[in-house]
Amino acid sequence: MKIRTKLLLSAATSIGLVIVLGVVVFFSDRQVDEAIAKNQTASRIRERVSELNVLAAEYQENGGERTRTQWYLVRDDLAVLLAPDEFASMMENLETLETTFAQLVASREAQQVNGFEPSATHTPVEDRLVAQLSLRSQSITSEAVRLADATRADIAGLEERTTVLTLTFVGALLAIVIGTGVAVSLSIGNPIKRLTRAAEDMAKGNLNTRAESIGGKDEIGILGGAFNLMAARLKETIDSLEERVAERTVAAEELRLEITERKQAEEALKESEEKFRSMAETSPLSIYMSTGIEQTAHYINPRFVQLFGYTIEDVPTVGHWWPRAYPDEKYRQQIIDEWQDKVKRAIETKTPIEPMDVTVTCKDGSTKNVMWGFTSLGDTNFAFGLDITERKQAEEALRESERQVRRKLDAILSPEADIGALELADIIDSEKIQKLMNELYEVTHMGIGIIDLHGRVLVGTGWQEICTKFHRINPETCRLCIESDLELSRDVPVGTFKRYRCKNNMWDIATPIKVGDLHLGNIFLGQFLFDDETVDYETFRQQALRYGFDEQEYIAALDRSSRWSRKTVDAMMSFDASFAEIVGNLSYANVKLAGALEDRKRAEQQLKKFNKTLEQRVTERTAAAEERAQELARSNGELDDFTYVVSHDLKEPLRGIEAFSTFLAEDYADKLDEQGHKYVGVLRDSATRMNALIEDLLVLSRIGRTREEFATVSVESLLQDVRCNLAFALEDKKADLRIQPDLPTITCQPPHLKQVFDNLISNAIKFNDKPQPVVEIACHEDDGTYIFSVRDNGIGIDERYYEKIFQIFQRLGRREDYEGTGAGLTICKKIVEARGGKIWLESKVGQGSTFLFTIPKEVPRPQRAKEA
């Protein structure tokens, strides 16, 4: 709140208070005035009433018109005074007074009318009336007196109140004046004092000082806030100023350091430049220092000039370099594209380029293989060239040699490959033959050469000077030599030789080297003259002239060339021809052998591959077969489940038939005749039989469904159990059950095996017409399998039925003759087969039967025995 508002508010409060007090005093005064007026009225009323009394007494005494009139006048006056409502009771009394007076008047006048002289005698009536008048008057007077008393008390009270009010008013006025002063001093004076103190404090340099406790919202409060803000700003400014000064100081120090460092760096740079210069001057690399993408040269090192022959004047920019270094336009364009692309990137990214191999044409026309590198440092580009000509040549030579070896290898190792791809050099061992021939030459002084069809000399000894110095040197005579070689190499049968006078007029003799049917080269004995012929020097002189040989030297060389007798030459050539034949045959045999070896290797690999495929196929087939077997087992299992469920469902109505036919026989025995009883019997028998069939089906299905535990049991003890089971039947038929001793102990599902023996023995007894049936049980072992046999001396079975009897519910005998369902053998078959065995029989009608079945020692895989 602002100070002005505060002052206005306190003034308004004071004025309001004064007005209220004034109004109160004013109204108190008015009440006093009213009370005084009422008091005066009361006095006047009393005066008038006494006047009326006086006049009434006078009228009674004296009568008289004037007195009466006066009385009424005073009465009127009094009536005016008593007009206000508050005097109503006095007014009533006045009215009674008037009535009484009127009666008095009337009494007076009546006396006059009757002739009576008004006398001083008072009639009693008149006296009573006067008394009444007096009484009424007194009553008014007493009321007036009461009024006057009351007003007087009022006045006293009011005056006292007015005095109190006035005092209060003055007090209040004083209090407001003092209060406002104090408040103003408190809300303005104190903060200002604090502000002043803070300002003084700040003037002393204490920037952290703040005007405390000036939180008000008036001008002082705002002033305080502003002061504090100003102080804070001031502090901030000074702080930041100090900080900046500190920073400047640091910056100045850094600048000084930087200047020092820069100086050092400049010195280092100078030093490094000098080092670089000396390094560049002696570098084995060609260096081309330049600026910008146009690569304007400012330094080329001596190696560059030495390698290419170009100076900085020849190639001031890369633009001058290109046409000279790469004269072929197409090649140049290709190089420029790649180079400029790499250089641009190198300058942008300040990274070296991937080196580039090029062929540079030097100033003298020779070519050099150069590997170029490039890097950009600052504004300077460095192009470094490394001469790799020798390396390239070495590489090329190596590649060529590799190609040869590869070809040789390929030719030898691929039997189908055309032997025509073979070179003579690939087959013969030139080095060894050379050594051999050198030794021959030592003995005979007759040199030979082995030359392939391209004219390449693979082996050579005893070269004649005339050849090495003249004929093979001059291109024209050399051509003639090769022509002779080719001429000689044509159509010479193996083992024979051909003599030929070459176009340089010397003798050449050759015999071919053939590998297989292929002519790959020749053995030469060449450039000689026979000892019996005359040398035609003229011709040779002409040759010397024609080919620009030094005649003297040429003739001297001719004279030094060999002169052999025809016999020697023939003997030598025979030797060479045989040698060539042997070399050819041996080489061919080698090639063939290598081929054969390779063939065999291949065949072996093929065989291995084939075996592998076969194995894989077998595995696949086995897997497929196994899968099929599993599927079959599954499907059999499903069939077993089905049989089981159906059998059970069939039993339920069957039980009804059986039971209710029994009830029928029992409850209606007397109502059925003999035929009826017979029918009911048939019904019950049928039900019983059907039950037997179903039971067999259940047994059959259970073989596949239930997982009887495998166990290792002695067949002997198992058969003892069977014997017990069948004791009754055996006894009944007087049968003799003979069990072979030392029966094996086998792994099986005992209840199943027991069932097999039970069924077979039962059948053996059942289908037996002998007085003493004999059943023999035996076992022998064969190739991992036990073969059990149950032999009887019964009725025997025709071979036709060997298969049929194993089918379910197939019976051979009549039902009346032999009881049973015909499922027994089917059950046996199923059990034996589930165990991985077979069952069959040997029998002749009338000669008994032998049932045989096998049990493999090995437990079938899907249901291996549990470890006991």
Place this chain on the structure above:
Amino acid sequence: MGVQLNAVSILLVEDNPNDVEITRRALEKGRVMNELIVARDGQEALDILFAAANGEARRPGLILLDLNLPKVDGREVLAKVKADPKLKRIPVVVLTVSTREEDIVRTYDLGVNTFISKPVGFEEFIKVVMTIKEYWLLIATLPPVE
């Protein structure tokens, strides 16, 4: 018969009316005179048994239970009876056509007292009833009926 039979009622749980008739008759033939209550499905059997457990009806002293039943299966009835503290002492004889090993093992696991395959022949059935009678109604001391 002069032998005092345990005077308990027998609850037969069997859906096939023929079998009910056969059983009733077999019981008669075997002179089993105990009161026979018949439940035609598993739910009805459970209703009767739990009413008895809550004291709203007399508790049967023996249950003859078929396994394959409509609504609530016989195995479930068996499981519930054997899980209930007030019913679990009632002997339960399973009478069923099933000869499946799984069924036999399972019902014994559930706490059945006897498992009997229903024979097809009535005469044999009477023999079965006699066996039940001799064992459960004459020999065995049945738990007291509340």
